[in-house]
Amino acid sequence: MVQERVRVERRLSAILAADVAGYSRLMHNDEEATHAKLTALLARGVEPAIAEHAGRIVKNTGDGFLAEFPSAVEAVRAAMQFQACINELAISEAEDARILFRVGLNIGDVIVEAHDIFGDGVNIAARLESIAEPGGICISQTVFNHARDKVAFEVEEAGEQTLKNIARPVHVYRIITDPHRRTVTPKPEGPALALPDKPSVAVLPLTNMSGDPEQEFVSDGIAEDVITALSRYPSLFVIARNSSFTYKGRAVDVRQVGRELGVRYVLEGSVRKAGNRIRVTAQLIEAATNNHVWAERYDRDLADVFAVQDELTEALTIALTPAIADAELRRAMRKPPGSLDAWAAYQRGLWHLSKATADDDETAEQFFRQAIELDPTFGGSYSALALYQLQAAALYQKLDLRDAQRSAETLARQAVALDGADAEARSCLGWALQARGEADDALAEIERALSMSPNLAIAHGHRGATLIFAKRPKEGLTALNACLRLDPRDPYLAVRLLHIACGLYFCGEYEASIEAAKRLIRSYPDFPMIFRWSAAALGQLGRTTEAKEELEKAVSRAPGAFDMYVRKRAPWFRPEDHAHLVDGLHKAGWKG
Incomplete structure (x- = not known):
């Protein structure tokens, strides 16, 4: 029996996709105010403009909406109208409280249902929206061709763009909604700087929102201290202050910063003082996509400005490094195994190691060896392979303990030889010595690692376990808790929890050890x-x-x-x- 094909309704439409830039951060800062403000903007600015130009909102998406129009011309007019209205209202708002929409426009043949539309045309509009600037509009070549002689607007050509999950590149134009935009985000000259082979970050100077020039040293001081603190992490490539501070006082596009400085991540934020309180907001953005990776707000009493500056620096640094590590892991996991570079293979290995099973440990070893083959000069792979060998022998008895100890020490010394200033390599060497029962020498190496990188979570973990088995269990528990605070998603979390149970047992705190x-x-x-x-x-x-x-x-x-x-x-x-x-x-x- 031949099944009758169900007829679907299709039509050619101009599709508008929009969302609020930084919506998660805005909701985190003030949920009720953000929701109320967004509702008012939709009712007073967006919905009337869409209705006036014969469009309809197909669906709301929480922080945005999808609309369709019978004409590309009307879609462009509606987008420009409501963006001008919203951008004008935002001028009077504090920078960290502004609601700005990103808009993408495309033309496509869509499948129509009662409360939704589907098709490549819709997907392209959504991807165009994701690369638009806050307050901006990105349009496809098709929309540009239909509207350019019928609507008065200026554009910047963004060229062929490869959009996520879209098979062919799309030629993109940006409508200039701000006449000053050309001077803020000039078209890049020459190729972008190549990204380093490990996560790279630029910390931009924090914007002083206090209106008090004397507070400038606070915002600059926090940014400088964060740069210094992040520079101590061997797994990060951090742009020096002199380069990142060239953007001070400028309205910047993080994609441009990423190109000009050759970094994957950009940290930006602001400092605001009100009375005896100071508020720091910060957001970590993936430069190429303009996607927010992490955002946070910190409020402190300003009793001792230097103490507050130190406290805020520590809080930012502690939050940033796991956020970057998590983003890098997700990037590595998206890559097919055949296209892994050394860093991605190393990340995949750590992910398997974190599963704390014998089979995952063996898979981790394969990725660590692959990373060494891909880049024999990357010390992290040697350290990780050393830690795997110690773990395979001590936890699962997959390797002879003495053979593993000898091999792990050799690998750790290779990592140190590649870079004597690599704190992770020093800590790994200390752990290899601890496995041989050489607690004093182990602590010397681990302490050396912590003098190089005071917030290095893995070093605190190694120090904690070494102290627990060196008749200093209370100190060891303090160090292990510091490790968990610094890196709640530590790949060695299972081992950390084991050592906490051991330390509590040695302290005679049996109930706590059971818990x-x-x-x-x-x-x-x-x-x-x-x-x-x-x-x-x-x-x-x-x-x-x-x-x-x-x-x-x-x-x-x-x-x-x-x-x-x-x-x-x-x-x-x-x-x-x-x-x-x-x-x-x-x-x-x-x-x-």
Whole structure:
């Protein structure tokens, strides 16, 4: 039986896609005010302009809308009308509170349903909107051809643009809604600077919104300190102050900044003082796409300006590095395996390592080795491979422990030899020495790493575990908590939680150790190493029935680990710490 084809309604339409630039940041700053203001702008500025030019709003999208028109001419007129109205109203607003729309216009054959339209023409309009500037309008070549002799407007030619998920490049024009726009965003001359082989960021001078020239040193000081702090991270390429401060006092397009400085990310923001309060807003933007990666607002009492400056610098730095790492991981995961460069392969390896399973660990090793083959001069791959080897031996018994220790130390020393100022390499070397039981030498290397990069999360993690097994568990727990604060998505999070449970046990805080073990099991149910610690802690508390259940899991799920750590003693365990663990397990019912 031949199924009858369902007829769909199609028509040729001019499609307008619009959304609010920085909507998430605006809602984060003030949800109710933003919602009320957006509703008013739609009702007073947008909807009348669309209706006047024979258009209709097909659907609202929370922070934007999709509209269609029977004519490209009317679509352009409507867009220019409501953008002029909204841009004029925004002039009186504080910069960090302005609602500005980005608009994309295209012509296409669309599939029509009651409350939506579909098709490539719609998708292209949406992609054009995403590359428009706040307050701006991007149009396709087709729209330009239809409207240029019928509507009075000026354009900048943006050339052929490759738009996400659109098969063929689209020739794009930007309608000049601001006559001063040409001087603000001149067309780039020559090719853009090549991006470095690791995440790159430019910190622009923060805008002083206080109207008080004396506050200029505060905004400049925060930006300078953030540049200095980020420069200490070996995994980042940070543009120097002299270059990023050339944009001071200028209205800039972050895409232009990205091209001119050769960076993937741009941090911009503002500082506002009101009475004895100071507010700093900041947003991290991916330069090529103008997409917001991260945004935050900080409010502080201005009792001691220098203390506040230090506090704000620390808060910004702590928030930025995980945000950049997360953005880089998402970029790496989108790439097909055949097109990975060394940095992307390294990121893919860290992602698998973070899963804390034996199979994922083996996959991580393959990516780390691939990264070394692609770029033998990138020290991060050697450090990561060293940490994998130690983890594979200590957690899963996939490698002989002594062989892994020797190999990991060699790899860590290779990473240090490639760059002696690489704090991550120094920290990795310290961890390799800790695995051999050389706690003093390990701490010396890790402390050296932290002197280079005080907020390096992995170094705090290595320091914490080393102190826990060096008769300083309280200090170790403090360092581990600092690690988790600095990097809540640490690829080694499962190991950090394990070491916290160990440290609490050594401190005699058995209830807290059990809670830490539960936290680890909830997040990583297949992680094999925690059950002996929960069994020992339950044994110490006399909770025999529960202790026996955990002891059975410890023996059955990870027999190799139980043998290595309980029947024998790992090199980094002090005899008295090993005896403390065994005592708890005997109380849990172990007969060994």
